[in-house]
Amino acid sequence: MKAVVITSPGGPEVLQLKEVEEPQIKDDEVLIKVVATALNRADTLQRQGKYPPPKGESEYPGLECSGTIEAVGKNVSRWKIGDQVCALIGGGGYAEKVAVPVGQVLPVPHGVSLQDAASFPEVACTVWSTIFMMSRLSSGEIFLVHGGSSGIGTFAIQMAKYQGVKVFVTAGSEEKLAACKDLGADVCINYKTEDFVARVKEETGGKGVDVILDNIGGPYFQRNLDSLNFDGRLFIIGFMGGTLTEVNLSGLLARRLTVQAAGLRNRSTENKALIVSEVEKNVWPAIAAGKVKPIVYKHFPLGQAAEGHKLMESSNHIGKILLVV
Template sequence: MKAIVITQPGSPEVLQLQEVEDPQIKDDEVLIKVEATALNRADTLQRKGSYPPPKGASPYPGLECSGTILSVGKNVSRWKVGDQVCALLGGGGYAEKVAVPAGQVLPVPSGVSLKDAAAFPEVACTVWSTVFMTSHLSPGESFLVHGGSSGIGTFAIQMGKCQGVRVFVTAGSEEKLAVCKDLGADVCINYKTEDFVARVKEETGGKGVDVILDCMGASYFQRNLGSLNIDGRLFIIGTQGGAKTELNITSLFAKRLTVQGIVPLISGPWCSSK
């Protein structure tokens, strides 16, 4: 089969289309003929050499895909040859075929084309696992999403609204905020012209929001803590604003705050289709 190979760490020019060996499926895996894949920030980091694939994963980039099942392992009962699916991958989406554990395969959502479904698994699994499974965002609570117009952000807005949550977003332009508003965001904050902490406090009567999903890291850390309600939960999934900051631990005590983190865009048991 053909696959995109990272010949050495570097700029996009290091990506080359090459003939490689077909993947061999294990007993609990399926083989997918790839229809489409998607571009995630982790793919660009892997190309640069700063995001190595998990042990045992495909060496080729591509953390999600859509396509048609070509074969199934002997222990797989959920899927059959010919099923159209999308999947969360440890790697290998930038290829004509990819072997995937059956638990990381998802049905194509109703109303979504097979091609478009390639961009579904990463955002869906990231938002669901961090915001709802781990941070336990619940109906009636409030939720701040930084980077509301991003792939994860747009999905988080819609999922939050479906769960009966009041959604706050930040973005860097009025055009991006308009997109967020159309998707259901209740409070849209231009971080270039507004202090998001002050706006959050204003909109919540000084209480703050219950959950924050943050991709910035260090540059937003203290302000995020100041934007949380009692028993608030901060979930950090990126370090676009830096990875190192200082923390006065006592700032967590008065409001019983929780700070959590995860390496996003990695496969795991929370994406199981069972």
């Protein structure tokens, strides 16, 4: 089969389409013939040599895919050859075929094309496991997501609105803020021209928001804490701005704040299976009802993975970028 290989750590040009061996499936896995895979920031970090795949996972990039089941392991009962599915994977999505543990496979959501279904597994599992399963975001609360126009952001806005939550976003251009507003965001803040802490306080009568989903890290840490209401929860899923900061801890105590952080890729197969089953139960009905839609900015052929990475690193996109096999 063909797969995108990282020839050496570096820029997008190190991504090369090559002939490689097909994956072999275990008894509790399925083999998916890939139709599409979606790009994630983690892929760009892996390409740079900063985020190696977990032990036992494919060395090729790609953390989600959609396609058709081509083979099933002997312990697999739910799926059969020919089923159309999408999946959360630990690696290997940038390829014509990928082996996936059965607990990480999902049916294509009702009303979504097989190709666009590749845009959902990573964002749905990330958002549901963090702000809903762990931070317990619930109806009537106020939620702030940084980078509202990203793949994570565009999904989080729609899912939070579906749950009856008021949504604040930050983004870096009027075009991106308009896209967030179209998806249902209530308060849209241009972080390049406004202080988001001041705006949050203004919009909430000085109280702050209940839950924040952050991928910036260090530079936003204190400002995030300053933006939280009593019993507020900050969830960190990335460090695009860096990992180091100085913080005044007094607000944590005074306002009973919670700080959490988690990634998805390094979780155990059992933990991923639990998240995937919760996503199917709670998120898939929202997609079937048309309340959460795939937001796909651009499709590239698999052989143009480097172009996809350039676009992602430019941050000029809104929503997801797909590679089509």
